[in-house]
Amino acid sequence: MKIVVCIKRVPDTEARIRIASGGREIDPAGIKFVISPYDEFALETALRLKEAQGSGEVVAVTVGESTSGEQLRSALAMGADAAVLLKGKTSFDGLATAHALAAEMREQNADLVLLGMKAVDYDQQQVGPMLAELLDRPCITIAASVAVEGATVVCHREIEGGVEVVEAPLPAVVTITKGDFEPRYPSLKGIMAAKKKPLAEKDAHAAPSRIEVRELLAPPDRPPGRVVGEGVDAVPELVRLLREEAKVL
Amino acid sequence: MNVLAIGEQRDGALRRSSAETVTAAKRIAGAIGGTVHALLIAPSAGDAASLGQYGADAIFVASGAGAAAYDADVFAATIADRVQAGDYFAVLFPATAQGRDIAPRVAARLDVPLASDATGLDIADGELVITRPVYAGRAFAKVVLNAQPRLVSIRPNSFRPERAEGAGSVETVSVSDTPARVKVRETKAAAAGTVDVGEAAIVVSGGRGLKGPEHWPMLESLRDALGSTAALGASRAVVDAGWRPHAEQVGQTGKTVSPQLYFAVGISGAMQHLAGMRSARTIVAINKDPDAPIFKIADYGLVGDAHDVLPALTEEIRRIAGH
Numbered sequence: 357m358k359i360v361v362c363i364k365r366v367p368d369t370e371a372r373i374r375i376a377s378g379g380r381e382i383d384p385a386g387i388k389f390v391i392s393p394y395d396e397f398a399l400e401t402a403l404r405l406k407e408a409q410g411s412g413e414v415v416a417v418t419v420g421e422s423t424s425g426e427q428l429r430s431a432l433a434m435g436a437d438a439a440v441l442l443k444g445k446t447s448f449d450g451l452a453t454a455h456a457l458a459a460e461m462r463e464q465n466a467d468l469v470l471l472g473m474k475a476v477d478y479d480q481q482q483v484g485p486m487l488a489e490l491l492d493r494p495c496i497t498i499a500a501s502v503a504v505e506g507a508t509v510v511c512h513r514e515i516e517g518g519v520e521v522v523e524a525p526l527p528a529v530v531t532i533t534k535g536d537f538e539p540r541y542p543s544l545k546g547i548m549a550a551k552k553k554p555l556a557e558k559d560a561h562a563a564p565s566r567i568e569v570r571e572l573l574a575p576p577d578r579p580p581g582r583v584v585g586e587g588v589d590a591v592p593e594l595v596r597l598l599r600e601e602a603k604v605l
Numbered sequence: 606m607n608v609l610a611i612g613e614q615r616d617g618a619l620r621r622s623s624a625e626t627v628t629a630a631k632r633i634a635g636a637i638g639g640t641v642h643a644l645l646i647a648p649s650a651g652d653a654a655s656l657g658q659y660g661a662d663a664i665f666v667a668s669g670a671g672a673a674a675y676d677a678d679v680f681a682a683t684i685a686d687r688v689q690a691g692d693y694f695a696v697l698f699p700a701t702a703q704g705r706d707i708a709p710r711v712a713a714r715l716d717v718p719l720a721s722d723a724t725g726l727d728i729a730d731g732e733l734v735i736t737r738p739v740y741a742g743r744a745f746a747k748v749v750l751n752a753q754p755r756l757v758s759i760r761p762n763s764f765r766p767e768r769a770e771g772a773g774s775v776e777t778v779s780v781s782d783t784p785a786r787v788k789v790r791e792t793k794a795a796a797a798g799t800v801d802v803g804e805a806a807i808v809v810s811g812g813r814g815l816k817g818p819e820h821w822p823m824l825e826s827l828r829d830a831l832g833s834t835a836a837l838g839a840s841r842a843v844v845d846a847g848w849r850p851h852a853e854q855v856g857q858t859g860k861t862v863s864p865q866l867y868f869a870v871g872i873s874g875a876m877q878h879l880a881g882m883r884s885a886r887t888i889v890a891i892n893k894d895p896d897a898p899i900f901k902i903a904d905y906g907l908v909g910d911a912h913d914v915l916p917a918l919t920e921e922i923r924r925i926a927g928h
C-alpha cells in the first residue's frame with residue numbers, strides 16, 4: 357500500500373510571533389520551524405499502518421520554499437521512504453495549496469492520502485477536504501485512529517459530543533487529529549538513513565492565491581490580570597465581580 | 606446581491622450559531638444593499654421560520670431522506686446547489702464542527718477560496734474585510750477574498766445575535782442526490798444536549814492541578830450550575846494522561862475557544878494553552894500557585910486549592926443563578 361502524507365513547515369508552537377515591517381507577514385527571525393503537530397500525527401499514523409502491514413511505501417509531500425526541505429528531511433528521518441518538495445509560495449488560500457497537492461497526487465496514485473486536520477500557522481482547517489473534492493475521493497476528517505481492512509479504510513473520528521466509527525473505500529483522503537500515541541523521534545540511524553533517501557524537487561503547479569492579506573496585527577492586549585483573593589473566603593467576591601462587573605453570570 | 610447564511614439544527618432545534626450567521630449576514634447585506642437568505646438542511650423545517658427574527662428574508666429548508674443524518678458530501682452538494690441558484694455576494698457558515706467540515710468542500714466545488722473562523726467582518730469601499738485569528742490567536746489577519754461568492758465561516762460566540770426585521774418566508778428545496786461515500790458504522794455519542802467546548806458560551810476547563818480523573822465530578826457540578834450553555838474543557842496534560850478525551854482539549858493542538866466566560870482550574874497557563882483561550886471575554890483562574898502564568902491574563906484570579914474552592918464556587922453560583 358502506498359500512503360502519501362502532506363506536511364507543512366510552521367513556526368514552533370512556542371515561538372513568539374512578531375509582525376514584520378510592512379505589516380503583512382510575520383518576522384521569521386529567531387523562529388524555529390517544525391512540522392505542523394497534526395502532520396506529525398499523520399506521519400506517525402502512516403508509518404504505523406505500513407509497519408502493521410509489513411510492507412508498503414510512505415511518501416511525504418510539501419508545498420513550500422526550499423527551506424521546507426528541512427521538514428521533509430525530518431520526515432525521512434522519522435521513517436518516510438521518499439519525499440517531494442513542490443516549490444512555491446504558500447498562502448492563506450488553502451484551495452491554491454490543494455490544487456498544487458492535487459496535481460502531485462495524480463502522479464503519486466496513492467491508496468491513502470493523510471493530512472493534518474489543520475496547520476497551526478494559518479489555522480484554516482480546509483486543505484484536506486478541498487484536496488479530496490479536487491480528486492473526487494471520499495474524505496474522512498478529524499480521525500484519531502486509522503485502520504485498513506482490505507480495500508476499506510476505517511477511522512475513529514472525533515465528532516461533537518462523541519466518537520464515530522466510519523469507513524470509506526480506498527483510495528481515500530483522511531485528516532488526522534491527535535490519537536492515542538505520540539509521534540516518534542528520529543533515531544540517529546534514521547537521520548543517517550534519511551541522507552540517502554530520495555528527496556525530489558519540482559515546481560508547484562501554480563495556482564495563484566485569491567486571499568489577499570491586507571494587514572497582520574498583534575492580538576489585542578488583555579488588561580493585566582488581577583487576583584481577587586485567596587481560598588474559599590474569596591469565592592463570594594469572585595462571584596459578585598462576575599455578576600456585577602463582568603456581567604457574565 | 607444577497608448574502609446566504611447557513612443554519613444548523615441539533616436534536617430538532619436551531620442552534621444559536623444559526624442566529625449568529627444570520628446576524629452577521631444581515632450586517633453585510635445592510636452595507637451592500639442586499640437581502641438575507643438562510644439555508645437549513647434538516648429532516649423538517651421545525652423552528653426555521655424564527656430566523657426571520659434575526660433578519661432573514663428568505664429561508665430555504667432542504668428536508669427529505671438525505672437530510673435525516675449528517676453526511677458531508679450530501680450537505681456540501683446541497684449547499685453548493687443553493688449557492689449556484691442565487692446571486693450571492695457572500696456565504697456564511699458557522700465554524701461549528703459541522704460547518705468546518707462542510708465549508709471547504711463547498712469552496713472546492715464552487716472553486717472559490719474560503720476564510721475560516723472569522724471573528725470580525727467589515728465592509729470597506731464595498732469590499733468584505735474579514736478579521737481572523739492566525740497562529741492560534743498570536744496574531745490577527747485582515748483578509749479580502751478576491752472571488753465571488755465570498756465564503757467565510759464565523760467563529761461561535763463572535764457575533765451576538767441581534768433582532769432585526771426580516772420577511773422570514775420559508776421555502777422547501779431538495780437535498781442533493783449525491784451519493785454518500787463515507788459510511789457510519791457506529792456512533793458513541795455523549796449525553797444529548799452536551800455542548801461542544803468550541804461553541805459553548807461558558808467553558809470550565811481542568812488541568813493537572815485537579816490531580817486525577819476521579820475529581821472531574823467537581824468540575825461537572827460547576828458546569829451544571831452554570832446552565833446549559835456551559836461545557837467542559839481540558840489542558841493537554843490531562844488529555845495526554847488519558848483523564849479526558851482530546852475533543853475537550855483547549856489550545857493550539859486542541860480547540861480554539863472564544864466563550865463569554867472561561868474558567869481555568871489547576872491549569873498553569875502554558876503558551877499553547879493560552880493560544881486557545883486568550884480571546885475569551887472574561888477569564889477566571891483558580892490555581893494554588895500565586896506565580897502561575899495563568900494569573901497574568903486572568904481577569905479574575907483566585908489563589909487556592911481547587912478541591913476546596915470548586916465546591917464553594919458551585920454552591921455560590923447555584924445560590925444566585927438557581928440552576
Ligand SMILES: Cc1cc2nc3c(=O)[nH]c(=O)nc-3n(C[C@H](O)[C@H](O)[C@H](O)COP(=O)(O)OP(=O)(O)OC[C@H]3O[C@@H](n4cnc5c(N)ncnc54)[C@H](O)[C@@H]3O)c2cc1C
Pocket residue numbers: 369393811812813814815839840841842843854855856857858859860870871872873874875876877878881891892893894897909910911912
Ligand atoms: C506542540 C505542543 C502543542 C501543545 N498543545 C497544547 C494544547 O493544545 N493545549 C494545552 O493545554 N497544552 C498544550 N501543550 C502543552 C503545554 O505546553 C503544557 O504542558 C500544558 O498546557 C500543561 O497542562 P496543565 O496546565 O494542566 O499542567 P501543569 O503545567 O502541570 O499545571 C498544573 C497547574 O495546577 C496547579 N495546581 C496543582 N495543584 C493544584 C490544586 N490542588 N489546586 C489548584 N491548582 C493546582 C499548579 O500550580 C500548576 O499551575 C502543547 C505542547 C506542545 C509542545
Ligand SMILES: Nc1ncnc2c1ncn2[C@@H]1O[C@H](COP(=O)(O)O)[C@@H](O)[C@H]1O
Pocket residue numbers: 362363364392394395417418419420446450453470471472473474475476478479480481482483484
Ligand atoms: N503547504 C502545504 N504543503 C503540504 N501540506 C499542506 C500544506 N498546507 C496545508 N497542508 C496540509 O493540509 C492540512 C490542513 O492545513 P490547513 O487547511 O492549512 O489548516 C495540514 O495539516 C497539512 O497536512
